[in-house]
Each structure stands twice: as C-alpha cells, then as structure tokens.
Amino acid sequence: ETGVTQTPRHLVMGMTNKKSLKCEQHLGHNAMYWYKQSAKKPLELMFVYNFKEQTENNSVPSRFSPECPNSSHLFLHLHTLQPEDSALYLCASSQDALGRIAEAFFGQGTRLTVV
Amino acid sequence: QQQVKQSPQSLIVQKGGISIINCAYENTAFDYFPWYQQFPGKGPALLIAIRPDVSEKKEGRFTISFNKSAKQFSLHIMDSQPGDSATYFCAAPKGDNFNKFYFGSGTKLNVKP
Numbered sequence: 001e002t003g004v005t006q007t008p009r010h011l012v013m014g015m016t017n018k019k020s021l022k023c024e025q026h027l028g029h030n031a032m033y034w035y036k037q038s039a040k041k042p043l044e045l046m047f048v049y050n051f052k053e054q055t056e057n058n059s060v061p062s063r064f065s066p067e068c069p070n071s072s073h074l075f076l077h078l079h080t081l082q083p084e085d086s087a088l089y090l091c092a093s094s095q096d097a098l099g100r101i102a103e104a105f106f107g108q109g110t111r112l113t114v115v
Numbered sequence: 116q117q118q119v120k121q122s123p124q125s126l127i128v129q130k131g132g133i134s135i136i137n138c139a140y141e142n143t144a145f146d147y148f149p150w151y152q153q154f155p156g157k158g159p160a161l162l163i164a165i166r167p168d169v170s171e172k173k174e175g176r177f178t179i180s181f182n183k184s185a186k187q188f189s190l191h192i193m194d195s196q197p198g199d200s201a202t203y204f205c206a207a208p209k210g211d212n213f214n215k216f217y218f219g220s221g222t223k224l225n226v227k228p
Contacts, residue, residue: 037166040220041220042219044218045203045215045216052128090158090159101216102149102161102216106158107158109157109158
C-alpha cells in the first residue's frame with residue numbers, strides 16, 4: 001500500500017463506548033496530523049506529531065486522546081464522545097512539521113457517527 | 116471568528132466554462148496560500164499554491180490570482196470538466212505562524228456535462 005491509510009472508514013459508536021481510529025502512512029514522513037472535518041465548517045487541525053512527539057494540541061477535549069508509537073502510525077482514542085463530535089476525521093502526514101504542514105498528504109478519513 | 120471567508124458555498128458550471136472561487140483573508144505575516152481539492156469519499160489534496168511575490172500562478176487549467184492589497188485570492192478553473200466536480204477550499208497562514216493555517220469552509224463545484 002502507498003500513501004496514507006485510515007481505518008475504519010466508517011464508525012458508529014455510542015456515547016459510552018471506547019473506540020480507536022488508526023492511521024498508517026507509507027511515505028517515509030516524519031510528521032502526522034489529525035484533522036476534524038464537519039459539514040459546512042472549515043477544516044480543524046486537532047493534533048500535530050513531529051518525529052513521534054506531540055507538538056500541538058489545539059484545545060481538543062480530553063475525550064480525544066492521540067497516540068503516536070512511531071513515525072508511521074497514529075491513533076486517535078475516543079471515549080465518552082458527544083453527538084456533536086460526529087464528523088469526518090482525517091489523518092495526514094508530511095515530510096516534517098516545520099513549514100510543511102500545508103503540503104501534507106491526507107488519508108480518506110473515518111466517518112464517525114456518535115449516537 | 117472566521118479568518119478566511121470563502122465564496123460561493125456551491126457553484127454549478129457548464130462543461131467548458133470557467134469556475135471561479137474566491138477567498139478573503141485577514142492579517143498574516145506570511146505569504147503562502149494553498150488550495151485543496153477534495154473528491155467525495157476522499158481526503159483533501161493540495162491542488163495549487165501561491166507565494167504572492169507573484170500575482171498569478173498557473174498550473175494547467177488551474178490559476179490562482181492574488182490581490183495582496185485587497186487581501187483576496189481566487190482560484191480559476193478554465194475549461195471546467197465534469198471530473199473537476201469536487202469541493203475546493205482555500206487556506207491562509209495564521210498571523211505570525213507560517214506553519215498554521217486557517218481554512219475556508221469550502222466550495223462544492225458541480226460541472227454539468
């Protein structure tokens with residue numbers, strides 16, 4: 001596989017559930033990102049990891065917990081979500097997070113529905 | 116507070132026509148303005164970007180026009196094709212951080228055959 005792969009593609013979860021989103025990149029990049037894309041709203045950057053270290057958390061609620069075990073994998077652990085968290089969650093990667101964020105490659109996203 | 120205002124929200128163009136999408140931004144100390152293309156069921160992809168030491172950048176049928184004094188930039192798609200039907204969104208750098216961007220809310224383009 002090439003590029004940025006996200007699993008699952010679709011996820012429906014209850015507000016009391018715990019689930020995880022997975023992202024894997026095969027591009028040899030060193031930076032990975034989580035974005036949230038809600039209908040009719042601008043893309044929102046959630047977290048930035050550069051060389052496995054979290055360098056940015058854009059005031060994301062603690063019910064979203066990222067994990068980056070290595071430069072190729074990124075997870076987003078979800079627990080006690082709210083219906084307003086329903087959105088498309090996009091993972092992206094770039095060569096590094098130093099001025100390259102705009103050139104990131106995106107995965108296809110996980111469509112999350114919280115019921 | 117919306118830092119990048121994108122218009123129109125949706126656009127219908129006949130095949131062969133010109134599609135024009137506009138963005139207006141607020142203050143930024145940095146000059147790198149990308150446009151992204153997103154097909155249904157896919158993630159966004161960087162389409163074209165401009166550094167406004169020039170007022171226009173062209174790549175194939177896609178052109179960015181930049182008006183620094185008006186803080187506006189636009190995407191023109193010449194000879195629009197049905198395969199161009201997608202959502203397009205612009206981005207502008209945040210204030211004093213060249214590695215953070217405000218994104219527009221997107222324009223859904225439908226090119227009719």
